[in-house]
Amino acid sequence: xxxxxxxxxxxxxxxxxxxxxxxxxxxxxxxxxxxxxxxxxxxxxxxxxxxxxxxxxxxxxxxxxxxxxxxxxxxxxxxxxxxxxxxxxxxxxxxxxxxxxxxxxxxxxxxxxxxxxxxxxxxxxxxxxxxxxxxxxxxxxxxxxxxxxxxxxxxxxxxxxxxxxxxxxxxxxxxxxxxxxxxxxxxxxxxxxxxxxxxxxxxxxxxxxxxxxxxxxxxxxxxxxxxxxxxxxxxxxxxxxxxxxxxxxxxxxxxxxx
Amino acid sequence: xxxxxxxxxxxxxxxxxxxxxxxxxxxxxxxxxxxxxxxxxxxxxxxxxxxxxxxxxxxxxxxxxxxxxxxxxxxxxxxxxxxxxxxxxxxxxxxxxxxxxxxxxxxxxxxxxxxxxxxxxxxxxxxxxxxxxxxxxxxxxxxxxxxxxxxxxxxxxxxxxxxxxxxxxxxxxxxxxxxxxxxxxxxxxxxxxxxxxxxxxxxxxxxxxxxxxxxxxxxxxxxxxxxxxxxxxxxxxxxxxxxxxxxxxxxxxxxxxxxxxxxxxxxxxxxxxxxxxxxxxxxxxxxxxxxxxxxxxxxxxxxxxxxxxxxxxxxxxxxxxxxxxxxxxxxxxxxxxxxxxxxxxxxxxxxxxxxxxxxxxxxxxxxxxxxxxxxxxxxxxxxxxxxxxxxxxxxxxxxxxxxxxxxxxxxxxxxxxxxxxxxxxxxxx
Numbered sequence: 001x002x003x004x005x006x007x008x009x010x011x012x013x014x015x016x017x018x019x020x021x022x023x024x025x026x027x028x029x030x031x032x033x034x035x036x037x038x039x040x041x042x043x044x045x046x047x048x049x050x051x052x053x054x055x056x057x058x059x060x061x062x063x064x065x066x067x068x069x070x071x072x073x074x075x076x077x078x079x080x081x082x083x084x085x086x087x088x089x090x091x092x093x094x095x096x097x098x099x100x101x102x103x104x105x106x107x108x109x110x111x112x113x114x115x116x117x118x119x120x121x122x123x124x125x126x127x128x129x130x131x132x133x134x135x136x137x138x139x140x141x142x143x144x145x146x147x148x149x150x151x152x153x154x155x156x157x158x159x160x161x162x163x164x165x166x167x168x169x170x171x172x173x174x175x176x177x178x179x180x181x182x183x184x185x186x187x188x189x190x191x192x193x194x195x196x197x198x199x200x201x202x203x204x205x206x207x208x209x210x211x212x213x214x215x216x217x218x219x220x221x222x223x224x225x226x227x228x229x230x231x232x233x234x235x236x237x238x239x240x241x242x243x244x245x246x247x248x249x250x251x252x253x254x255x256x257x258x
Numbered sequence: 259x260x261x262x263x264x265x266x267x268x269x270x271x272x273x274x275x276x277x278x279x280x281x282x283x284x285x286x287x288x289x290x291x292x293x294x295x296x297x298x299x300x301x302x303x304x305x306x307x308x309x310x311x312x313x314x315x316x317x318x319x320x321x322x323x324x325x326x327x328x329x330x331x332x333x334x335x336x337x338x339x340x341x342x343x344x345x346x347x348x349x350x351x352x353x354x355x356x357x358x359x360x361x362x363x364x365x366x367x368x369x370x371x372x373x374x375x376x377x378x379x380x381x382x383x384x385x386x387x388x389x390x391x392x393x394x395x396x397x398x399x400x401x402x403x404x405x406x407x408x409x410x411x412x413x414x415x416x417x418x419x420x421x422x423x424x425x426x427x428x429x430x431x432x433x434x435x436x437x438x439x440x441x442x443x444x445x446x447x448x449x450x451x452x453x454x455x456x457x458x459x460x461x462x463x464x465x466x467x468x469x470x471x472x473x474x475x476x477x478x479x480x481x482x483x484x485x486x487x488x489x490x491x492x493x494x495x496x497x498x499x500x501x502x503x504x505x506x507x508x509x510x511x512x513x514x515x516x517x518x519x520x521x522x523x524x525x526x527x528x529x530x531x532x533x534x535x536x537x538x539x540x541x542x543x544x545x546x547x548x549x550x551x552x553x554x555x556x557x558x559x560x561x562x563x564x565x566x567x568x569x570x571x572x573x574x575x576x577x578x579x580x581x582x583x584x585x586x587x588x589x590x591x592x593x594x595x596x597x598x599x600x601x602x603x604x605x606x607x608x609x610x611x612x613x614x615x616x617x618x619x620x621x622x623x624x625x626x627x628x629x630x631x632x633x634x635x636x637x638x639x640x641x642x643x644x645x646x647x648x649x650x651x652x653x654x655x656x657x658x659x660x661x662x663x664x665x666x667x668x669x670x671x672x673x674x675x676x677x678x679x680x681x682x683x684x685x686x687x
Contacts, residue, residue, distance in 0.1 A: 084686035
């Protein structure tokens, strides 16, 4: 019994002090994933404000539905509301832990559902400073992590993590400032393929949600600043419900036409 | 009574009701290259409007969508059509089976230019050859919705007549065609018809498959002429009973057919692979006297293959898509193929660039080239961008290069020289 206790202590000490920054980084990423999983499903109304280098603003509106898929990436549908010429356009995404995601676009004018290539994730989302990659599901299997150092965020603990994409990406790396309280990033710095700082995203308006028996935190506002072009975009969730139970068939190609 | 009212209110409040309305009003100016023909109208100035209203609750959905067009210069283009006017209802609490009735627009295509599988709706032929405007089809539908896809059963009780350009239209035949007629057995002109079909849609991880079997009055391969003629033994030829009508306003005839077909879309990294195919067996053997003699429908196959490649890099934050498509009609002679349609053996090369800017700017350039018949090409260039959240503008040029080679213009030849430019200004609401 004493030997077993000693073994446990050695393992614990080894994990705490002997682990490499990469192992610690991955451990934190897994903790974040565990804290954020279990939301079951989500429905939301989203507003995106695009601000050009001269301060002129344009607003985009979307509705969103997400279904959590155990052991794989999430399934989501975005329905565009504004600008008016694309009102009713829907995008269905099945993200995967490995390999390319599956994506379909519903074009309401011609009542057509078209499969689209999802591999070019670095493209701008609706002319904003967000790319499809920024807004898509962030599966930990797609990145290598490294703990840079422990930090303080608003008086409580946090971590500064480096995340390097394993697969094709518009970024060489991302530096995340993760809050221990929210188990979510409060800031992310995005570095372009030349390893120069490209964008900075600040996550705010954290709100607690209940999904079944689980409590989760979600940021309801992301302010993305492109430091190279001086353009900005603010993505804000106006109405948001977690714990919504969706059916699998609400997230297939046929569902887009309904 | 009070209890009934409370029960009603409880039931009513549990429904997630939603109204969604949208529409557009567009002004379009269309200018053709002058053909020096007095009758034809080289300028088009039209107002187009479309409205859509959708009501959805937990179990039901009502859709109304229609459009109207008025052309100041060419009255034959004035047109109004229902696209979707239907009511749908889930038959079970699991919402696995959906019943629908009303006018419906179908889109079964997988490719961009050639559409062998997308044949249900009648077309307005005074529109772009690659993307003819569609008219709603009266439909009764039962669809099973499953995790893997869907299975649909259709009844189409009525032949919805296609719309043809008038004699002044540069996209027409220079003739005022009579109203199209369906041929069913020995009956000519019967609009009510026993039409139906089954379609299976199946989604694999990286691919979408669909199969269909339909029996209906065809909408894509009319034979233009007359069924009312008599054989003149003295001249040893067939003579139309009404020669004036035959020469100035012949009738497009549509025949019943059974079609078996399907589509495939498969994603392979940056590449989308597309396929469409159909085999058509025509049922009725009534002969039509045409400008080229007696004709009757010919059984055939039609296939189309496409590749869409998304460039893996971007110079301006936008996306560039390269298109290659090929389409052909099989199981006929070269002459029969040429009579069947404008795109009887053609390839398409195209580039679409989405600038991904705030205004949603987009540039599209394409060339359709006939690989079987000499010197038949269609060039297309268009650019569109938003002017605000409500206004959008687009400009375009289309060039038809297909000199007539025989006594009768076939396929794209009838549009040779109908080059035109378009400017469209749209207000969305």
